[in-house]
Amino acid sequence: MKVAVVIPTYNEGSRFDVFLQRLVEWYATNKTSWSISVVVVDDGSAKPIHFNVLNASDIDFYLLRHRVNLGQGAALQTGISYARLHLDSDVFVTMDGDGQHDPYDIPVMITKLVDDHLDIVFGNRFLTMDHGKVPTMRKALLTAAIWFERLITGVKVADAHNGFRCFNRRCADAVHLRQNRMAHATEFKQIVARHKLQYGEAPIHITYTQDSLRKGQSNVDGLVVVKDLLRVYLFNSSD
Amino acid sequence: MFPILFLCFLLFLLLVDFVFLPRSVRRAWLMMVLTFSVAATMVLFTDAWRSLAHFLGIGRPVDILVYTATAILAREMFLSRARQAKTEEQLTELVRAISIDSATHLSTSKTQNQTNPP
Numbered sequence: 573m574k575v576a577v578v579i580p581t582y583n584e585g586s587r588f589d590v591f592l593q594r595l596v597e598w599y600a601t602n603k604t605s606w607s608i609s610v611v612v613v614d615d616g617s618a619k620p621i622h623f624n625v626l627n628a629s630d631i632d633f634y635l636l637r638h639r640v641n642l643g644q645g646a647a648l649q650t651g652i653s654y655a656r657l658h659l660d661s662d663v664f665v666t667m668d669g670d671g672q673h674d675p676y677d678i679p680v681m682i683t684k685l686v687d688d689h690l691d692i693v694f695g696n697r698f699l700t701m702d703h704g705k706v707p708t709m710r711k712a713l714l715t716a717a718i719w720f721e722r723l724i725t726g727v728k729v730a731d732a733h734n735g736f737r738c739f740n741r742r743c744a745d746a747v748h749l750r751q752n753r754m755a756h757a758t759e760f761k762q763i764v765a766r767h768k769l770q771y772g773e774a775p776i777h778i779t780y781t782q783d784s785l786r787k788g789q790s791n792v793d794g795l796v797v798v799k800d801l802l803r804v805y806l807f808n809s810s811d
Numbered sequence: 812m813f814p815i816l817f818l819c820f821l822l823f824l825l826l827v828d829f830v831f832l833p834r835s836v837r838r839a840w841l842m843m844v845l846t847f848s849v850a851a852t853m854v855l856f857t858d859a860w861r862s863l864a865h866f867l868g869i870g871r872p873v874d875i876l877v878y879t880a881t882a883i884l885a886r887e888m889f890l891s892r893a894r895q896a897k898t899e900e901q902l903t904e905l906v907r908a909i910s911i912d913s914a915t916h917l918s919t920s921k922t923q924n925q926t927n928p929p
Contacts, residue, residue: 613910623917632916633917634914634916636911636913636914636915637913638907638910639906639909639910640906642903646903646907650907650910650911653907653911654911654914657911658911750900752903803892803896804896806892806893807892807895807896807897808897
């Protein structure tokens, strides 16, 4: 089975090095029959990305670079398109490159996808023991986002705006993200609803650091997401 | 006094733009002449405009301009956002195509020679 791990990055710096190191460490210590390709999409970072782990791994790394910063949604779509068209991947995993997501959760996601015959599995941070570690403001924002997404998509998942996902070829063929920025997370659920894809959730671990929280979505970005959803609904060409 | 000053001001603007604007936007300049002409009639023929305002059920003649301008500005804003969204979509597709075309397989450090996705 060909697995493509798509990682959008933007000015991640040392966070990305640490994340890649852990990804390589996971693959080395948990040999699977899966063929893993990692597609890194640099979304116009000011400084070039360094892959210090290349020689230490037999993972295939691919680097795609946006000449200008477009947003995480756009970077994800670029990576998914590349893996779909040029790597002929069967399973697609999307993760953030800032180290919040743990590569050791990849097998959990893929196993859930395959064993339950699902089209897409969403990572759920609240199914793990890390529940209490979610900052209070972030938890309140996520709760509002969960109910908002349920209202507009009908997709009932218990976590929102979690970039850790795993999906099959059928889902990848249906995904054409028009939300360039953070609202792509809600757009994923809209796609699931529109194409009647089978979905589920798997427990994942998220590590919050001051650094990742500062760079990640702020608590007012929820309003920006709503504005972006409305903007694309009103003005962008339909599929 | 005000009508004369106002008309001089409009003429001054038109003359400056006629001299300094490039010839390629001459049609836009003519459109400006037309717009300014309507504004000029408002100060030259106030009674006629007042009658028109009363006929339309608007209190003051200037409100005709205010309402019309508001509607035109709102329409322009929406059209401008639509054009912006289209441009952003095209930019995204362009940047994506370039990045996929120049993708690098790092394990072998070779640039993939691939065609654009369909």
